[in-house]
Every structure is written in structure tokens, then in C-alpha cells.
Amino acid sequence: MLDFIREFGIILLVCKSLGILSKRFGAPQVVGEIIGGLLLGPCFLNLMKSEDTISLFAEIGVLLMMFSTGLGTDLKQLVKTGKTAFMMALVGVLVPLLGGTLLYSCCFGFHAPGSSGFYSALFIGTIMTATSVSITVATLQELGKINTTLGTTIVSAAIIDDVIGMIVLTCVIGAASGDNGSLGLIFTKTTMFFVFAFVLGYLINRIMKWLDKKYPHTQRIPIFSLALCFLMAYIAEEYFGIADITGAYIMGVALASVDDAPYIEKKIDTSAYMIFAPIFFANIGLQTNLKGMTKDMILFSLFFVIVALFCKVIGCGLVAKLAGFNTSDSLKAGVGMMTRGEVALIVSQKGLAIHLIDSSYFSAVILLIILSSIATPLLLKWMYKDNSKKVSKL
């Protein structure tokens, strides 16, 4: 137990320092924090590794960030961006799915549909589907762009993306194992979840509005809100198979119209940045272990990363462009959607469990996570800066 206290102290000190340094060099803070984790982890200093407890703190970190994002959501904008976000998510899943399947086939030969090699190829594509929105959210928050139309579109798309990605995963696993019954179940569960979330969200919105009117600016308001965020996250994942961060985000949206929403957001943000969020970013670096990689695997990993990133940028960017965003904003949407996170690892784990892929592909996934986590904030910041330069020239 004492060891965690030490590790948390070191993580806060090192990652915050590197975050500040990163900012000084013009990069977002999260890049420094992830590099801090890389530095402390098995790749370099080997001072600590990602353990269950650290992962729990990291998970709470994402929940807090997603909850805070939900709290700051402009509901009208969310509805307005809904259609674009859905299309962006759909195309953003299909293009990488295709890209990944083709990549595997090009590297290891094309296999007949229905053969185990074909499903392995399809699975590599499946791993590429799920966007991880937390890095993008943190970057947009840092840049003050989270509540723009573009910001809301990206966040909504990433939420929907998770659901579509999960459906794809279920289809692929179902097809590979010859079981197609689970697909109907997942559709039913997803629909039920959104109905449930809508009803519960409405009720909780009413109750919290009443409570907040009666006791404005009291500790109980943010504490109860956080409790509801945790419970919704749990219910989403445990009973409906929806990612816990989606539950946290939806609870945030449900509370966004409470008078004290900015007050709740402030308390949640403080809890996040004081301890949980730095551990989340550090944990990305801590999970990375690149030892024991062969030359072939490094080459495949590089292609894997390139295909995964470009497919998202092209797929999502194209939809954004078609939806009427300008080229610069469309590119930002694509880049914002290209980060991958723990979902990619979870999907890989599933593929490993049913022998569709072997563990050597993990390093490719980790490389994708780490590179996209570092590249996205850098690119986003650079693109926004570039943009404001152009504007100021006018």
C-alpha cells in the first residue's frame, strides 16, 4: 500500500514537470505526462509498472474527464451535431476495418472468406476501429475548444464509435465462432441502454435540479453527482455491455442543465487534475513494454500504426467535409478521432482469448496507442495555432 503512495508521488512530480516542460516547447501538457509514464515504466527507468490499482486510478481519471465533458455539453449543439457524428463514427469504423484487413492480407497473404486466416485479418481491422476520446477531450479542454461545434461532434462521434466498434467486434467474433445469436442481443442491449439512460437521466435531472435549488453551492451537489456518475458508469458496462466512460459522459449530459453544473464541473476537474488524470496519462506510458520485439514485428507494427491513423483521418475527415465543415476543421475532426486507447487493448485481449491473433500483435497495438496519444495533441495544437494565425492575418 505504501508503495502506491510513493509511486503516486513520483508520478505527480515527474509527469507534471514534464507536462510543464512540454507546454514550454509548445506541445500540450498531456504529451509530457505520457512521456513521463514511458520514462518511469518498463521501457526506460523501470521504476514502476502498470498494476490493477494504478489502472483503477487511471480509470477513475477517464470517468472524471468524460463526466466533466458531459457536464459542459451544450445540449442543443449535441442534437445538432448528432447526424454528422453518427456518420463520422460509422465511416470512421468501416474504413479502418477495411484498412486493417487489407494490411494483414498484404503482409501475410489473402485468405478465403470463412477461413481462420480471413478472420485473423478481419480481427486486425477490428482492433483498429475503436477511437479513444480521452486524449482528444483533454487536449481540446486545454485549448479551450471543447464546447465548439467541432468539439461536440468529435466527442459524440467517439461515443457512438464505441458502440459501432463493439457491434463489429461481436459480429466478427460471432462469425469466427459460428455463433450469430449474440448480435441480436447486443442490438437489444444497446437500444435498452439508451432508453434506460434517457428515462433515468430525465428523472435524475429533475431530482438534482430540485436539490440544487434547495441547497445551491453545497458539497452534497458535486458529491452526489460524482456518485451518480460512478453508478451510471457501472450500470452501463455491467448490465448493458456499454463502455463505462459512455455511462459517465451520459450522466454528465443529464446534469448539464442543473444550475450548478459549472460548480460541479469545477469540483470534478479539481479532483481529476490533482491526482487521477495525471495517473491516467502516466499509465499509458507505464503499460508500454517494447522489449522482445523482432524486426519483422517492428515493421508490421509501423505499417499497422500508419494504416490505423490514416484510415481514421481519411474516413472521419471525409464525413466532416461532406457535412459542411471546412478543410481545416475536417482535418481536425479526423485527427481528433485517430487516438486509440485501452479499448484497442481490450479488443486485442478478446482476439487472443479466442485464438484469432497471438500476443505478438500486442506490441503493435501499444505502439499505436502511444504514438496516437502523443501525435494527436501535438497535431491538434499545431492546427489550431495555424488556424488562428490565418485568422489574425485577415
Added chain:
Amino acid sequence: MLDFIREFGIILLVCKSLGILSKRFGAPQVVGEIIGGLLLGPCFLNLMKSEDTISLFAEIGVLLMMFSTGLGTDLKQLVKTGKTAFMMALVGVLVPLLGGTLLYSCCFGFHAPGSSGFYSALFIGTIMTATSVSITVATLQELGKINTTLGTTIVSAAIIDDVIGMIVLTCVIGAASGDNGSLGLIFTKTTMFFVFAFVLGYLINRIMKWLDKKYPHTQRIPIFSLALCFLMAYIAEEYFGIADITGAYIMGVALASVDDAPYIEKKIDTSAYMIFAPIFFANIGLQTNLKGMTKDMILFSLFFVIVALFCKVIGCGLVAKLAGFNTSDSLKAGVGMMTRGEVALIVSQKGLAIHLIDSSYFSAVILLIILSSIATPLLLKWMYKDNSKKVSKL
């Protein structure tokens, strides 16, 4: 991992609600939060139990509370109260030590000094020695009395009490196992710790003052402070055998004169009350399991609790009275010092490991912790209320 998210949600919801209810009935919030833990734990609903991860959150909760207390310390007052606090700690350790030894001897027969029965008796006394200051600190904070002369005296006494209690423990274990070399070691280590803490505290004070002047009111100030708190807590316990909460408190004192100390305190307090502190109080209740207690054991436990509480009140109250506090304040000092916490459990564990006591005494210790944790805030609030009534009558 998901289960912890659910448990934290439930803890926050139930314990905060009972805390509010408790306040409505005129009792401090912490009483309701502890009762919430009792309700959720193995004693009643059995929805969850105290596990390593919950204990870690609880531990961070105490560290944050002690750090915050240190940050709010008036250094001049600390020096002023030092002598009284030392005497209060010393007498407050010796009286319960004597009381516990006599109680065991009265219940199970007097044994010749040097016999194993004699050491068992002495050990029951040793368990009674260590005050746990966190409940008292939380109560005094809630009542707005933490920065009074009495508040500072109690906190300092409880810190010194830990050190003296530890010396007693070492002596008893050393004598029982015929090894007296460790006593010298503990004295050396304790002295070394305070020298180390003084030097490091001075350096950190300088660095943080400089940093705070350069970047006032930035996130980095509270984040670095928290990191230092964790690292000091770790170093204290790991390298010097001093309780981690003492380390956290001392780091708070070291930073108390930084301009932004109130700003740091506010951020730490938010982090504490949003999640860690409620888990700490709930965990006291969660650890309680009174099943399987025999009639004899219940009777012994009751006497054990009565002796433990009265010995502290008498010992500490007497010193306070002799030091010039009025009767009402002396009584408050005694009551403030009578809470026991996890240290009593740790000491019992030590005794169990060297076969001086058996595990059936654990229930007595837990009963002491739970009753003192509930009684102290109730009594303190009542005594302060009673006091202000008298004053307002004048």
C-alpha cells in the same frame, strides 16, 4: 475494477446522505459517514467489505486530511503548545498502558513480571496507547476550531503520541522477546527523522516559496505539494518507521508559510471531500465484523473500551488542566485524544504475530475504534455547543 467503481458510488451516495442526516440531528457529519460504512459492511447489509484498494483510498484520505491540517497550522502556536502537547502525549500514553495492563490482570489473573501472561497484560495496555487524530481533526475542522490553541495542542499531542506509543511498543516487544537492541535503534531513527524532516522541510519551503512567487495560483503548486506530501509520508514510514500520516502533517507544516497555502489547502480539501475522505470514514464501518463474539469476549470488550476511553480522557485532561486550560477545555482535550484508529489494529496485529495475544482480542479493538470514532465527534460538538451557550449567557 468495475466493482470498485460501483462500491465508491454507493459509498458516496449512502455515506454523504447519512452524513447530512447526522448533521440534521445535531451530530457531526463523520458520525453518519461511519454509520454508513457499518450499514454497508459485513455487520448489516454485507454489500461490500474493506479490501486493500478501499484501504488505499482511505489511507490517501487520511493523508490528505493530515496534510491539510498541517497547511493550516499556525507555526507560532505550534511552538507555543509544544511543551504541553509533549506532556499530554506522554501521560496520555502511560495512563492507558497502566490501565490496560491492570484490566487484563484483573480479568485473567496477575502474572509475575517477566512471565508470558505479564507480557500479554502489558500488550493489552500497549494496544490502548496510540491516539488516532483524524476523526478529531475532521470534527474540529467541521466545528471551525482546528486553528485554536486547543486544536493545535491536540493535533501536536496526537503526533507525538504516535512516536511515544511506538517506543512503548518496541520496548514491550523487545522485552517479551528478550531483545533490547531495537530500542536504541528506534530512538536513533526517530531523532534522525526529525532532523531530516527539518532540513528537507526548510529546503522545500524555500523552493516552493520561490515557485509560488513565480507562478502563483497555478495548478502546479497544489499538484507538486501533494506529490511532496505523498513522498514525505512514504519516506517517514519506510525509512524511519514513523507513521505516514505524521510525514504528511509535517510536509503540510513545512508548506504552511507559502503564500498560496490557503489555495493549496482548498484544492487538497476538495480532493479529500469529493472521494477520499468519505471512503476513509466508511472504511471504519466496513472493517467492523462483530459476528462470532462470545459472551465473555463481549464483556471484556466493553471493559476494554471503557478503560481505554477513560484513561485517555483522565491522562490528557489532567495534563491540560495542569498546563492552565480551564476545565471545559481540558475535558475537550481529553475527549479529542481518546479516539483510536488503525494504529491500534496494527499494534494488535504485531502482538498476534509474536503470540502475545490471540485474534479474539481484535473484536475488542474494533469496538474501541468504532465507539470512540462515533463518541468523540458527538461529545466534542456537544461540549463546544454547551460552551458557546454559557458564553452567550454572559
